[in-house]
Amino acid sequence: KAGVTQTPRYLIKTRGQQVTLSCSPISGHRSVSWYQQTPGQGLQFLFEYFSETQRNKGNFPGRFSGRQFSNSRSEMNVSTLELGDSALYLCASSTELNEKLFFGSGTQLSVL
């Protein structure tokens, strides 16, 4: 069974631009969560989707948004990028909330 796939692996953007990250969950997993990982703040929860609905959202500004498609694939978008948005963005899938999370390798975003 294929694991969680995140694309692209690396991204370099400049301040003010927007970016879209993609995540394909493990087949059969309907819950997709996104986390931001930085050296200073560690791992922080962004949001969680289930069956195309955002069920939960972390404490991030509205510039961070996401969606989930009918095939459970998910995208997250960050608009008006700031230097502080530089981070590793991790996607994780599971069969249901509080079940084991399976993480992708992440997208490393650098904002210049």
Next chain:
Amino acid sequence: AQSVTQLGSHVSVSEGALVLLRCNYSSSVPPYLFWYVQYPNQGLQLLLKYTTGATLVKGINGFEAEFKKSETSFHLTKPSAHMSDAAEYFCAVSDDYKLSFGAGTTVTVRA
């Protein structure tokens, strides 16, 4: 909100020595607890999970963790370190709809 605290941001062990990583949790309800490992330039991989039942949990790669309610601890151990164990380890607690992670402990293994 639930939270975890990992004691020690860096641990260095000799190959073949015991690996002990400390994690204490704060939870108002019976917690679900996890240990994850992250190798360089990779995502997180689940080592083990505690929900209910047996307090000694065995995971992958020879790791195990013991849930101690009286000490609010969930320490991770491995009897004999291998070079391939060099990585960053995260303790996490299920916090309503998400996982709350500790700050992580980086393990280096000396030959």
